[in-house]
Amino acid sequence: MDSVKGQLKTLILKGLRITGVTPEEFQDDRPLMGGDLEIDSVDVLQLILEIERHFGIKLVSGKFDRHAWENINTLAASIERKLNEAGGIQSP
Secondary structure, rough: OOOOHHHHHHHHHHOOOOOOOOOOOOHHHOOOOOOOOOEOHHHHHHHHHHHHHHHHHOOOOOOOOOOOOOOHHHHHHHHHHHHHHOOOOOOO
């Protein structure tokens, strides 16, 4: 599971210490904020740091884009856009 989505799912599950679900079982359209994961602002800050470190990008510059954090699909698309802006998809 080397795709951006796969890596992102693993980061979220590890970073938030979510048990009982594997990255493969984590649905791409599962709400991240305001859903059953109960991700709050502190969790988001932690995940931003982990995502930036893992992918070698600056995920948030300026205003926080809440739409990007709706689900795995939207967050992965945002990461892929940042990777492309930085010169291409990178492997960690």
